[in-house]
Amino acid sequence: MTFQFTKMQGAGNDYIYVNTINQPVKNPKELAIQWSAYHTGIGSDGLVLIGPSKIADFSMRIFNADGSEAKMCGNASRCIGKYLYDKKLTQKTQISLETLSGIKYLELHVKNGKVQEVTVDMGMPEILEESLDLSIADGTYTGTFVSMGNPHFVTFVDDMNQVNLPIVGPQLEHHNHFPDRANIEFVQLLSEGNARMRVWERGSGITQACGTGACASAVALIAHKKAQKGEKILIHMDGGTLSIDWNPENGHIYMTGNAVTVFEGTIEL
Numbered sequence: 001m002t003f004q005f006t007k008m009q010g011a012g013n014d015y016i017y018v019n020t021i022n023q024p025v026k027n028p029k030e031l032a033i034q035w036s037a038y039h040t041g042i043g044s045d046g047l048v049l050i051g052p053s054k055i056a057d058f059s060m061r062i063f064n065a066d067g068s069e070a071k072m073c074g075n076a077s078r079c080i081g082k083y084l085y086d087k088k089l090t091q092k093t094q095i096s097l098e099t100l101s102g103i104k105y106l107e108l109h110v111k112n113g114k115v116q117e118v119t120v121d122m123g124m125p126e127i128l129e130e131s132l133d134l135s136i137a138d139g140t141y142t143g144t145f146v147s148m149g150n151p152h153f154v155t156f157v158d159d160m161n162q163v164n165l166p167i168v169g170p171q172l173e174h175h176n177h178f179p180d181r182a183n184i185e186f187v188q189l190l191s192e193g194n195a196r197m198r199v200w201e202r203g204s205g206i207t208q209a210c211g212t213g214a215c216a217s218a219v220a221l222i223a224h225k226k227a228q229k230g231e232k233i234l235i236h237m238d239g240g241t242l243s244i245d246w247n248p249e250n251g252h253i254y255m256t257g258n259a260v261t262v263f264e265g266t267i268e269l
C-alpha cells in the first residue's frame with residue numbers, strides 16, 4: 001500500500017501533509033513517529049491530516065514527531081490554505097478550518113495563481129499566568145503561560161546566545177506544573193516591534209519556527225508592555241519571520257506568513 005503526501009514548510013516548520021478525503025489514515029500517531037524520522041522516514045516536525053468538515057470548509061489534525069496530537073498549529077494552518085488552493089480543492093481565498101481548538105479563518109494572498117502568504121485569524125489568546133517561576137535543574141525561569149489553543153511558556157531573555165535550548169527546553173516542557181507538557185519559547189526584544197524567538201516544541205523538540213508560539217510571544221510582549229496591541233510585531237525565528245497583530249477591537253490575534261511546497265512524494269507502508 002502506498003500513500004501520497006506533500007512536504008510543506010511555513011517559516012521552516014516542516015510537516016508531512018496527507019489529504020484524508022481520498023486517503024483515510026487509520027494510525028496517524030504511529031505514522032507521525034515513523035515518517036517524521038529523518039534517517040528512516042521522510043523527515044519532518046510531524047504529520048498533518050487534511051480532512052472534510054461538517055462545520056467548516058475543511059479540517060486539520062496535527063501530530064507532533066513523537067505521535068502526540070496537538071490542538072492547533074499556526075504554521076500548518078497557513079500551509080493547508082496553500083495546499084487546498086494550489087491543488088484546486090477550493091477556489092475560495094477565505095477558508096474556514098476546523099481544528100481541535102475551534103474554527104480558524106484563513107485569508108489567502110495569491111500571486112500568479114499560487115498562494116504566497118496566508119493570514120490566519122488565530123482567535124483570542126488566553127493568558128493563564130502572567131508571571132510564573134519554574135525551577136529546573138539549571139535554575140529558575142520566569143515566564144508567561146499563554147494558551148493559543150495549545151500551551152506556551154514564554155520567557156524573555158537579554159541574549160538569546162546564552163540560552164541552552166536543548167538542555168532547558170525538555171526540562172521546562174516536562175515540568176510538573178504542566179500536566180499536558182508545554183511548548184517553550186525564549187524571546188529577545190530587538191527593537192520596537194521586532195523580537196527574536198527560539199522554540200522547543202512539545203513533542204517535536206527544537207523546530208525552526210512555531211506559529212502559535214510566535215502569537216504567544218507577541219501576547220507576552222504586550223502583557224509585559226514591551227509591545228503594543230494593534231501594532232504589528234515581527235517575530236524572527238530561525239526559519240523565518242511571522243507578522244503578528246493583536247486586534248484591540250475584537251481581541252483576536254492575526255498571524256501572517258509564508259507557506260511553501262517543498263516536494264510531493266509517495267511512501268510505501
Ligand SMILES: N[C@@H](CCC[C@H](N)C(=O)O)C(=O)O
Nearest residue numbers: 070073074075150210211212
Ligand atoms: N508548530 C506548531 C505547533 C505544533 C503543535 C505543538 N508542538 C503542540 O504540541 O502544541 C505551530 O506552528 O503552531
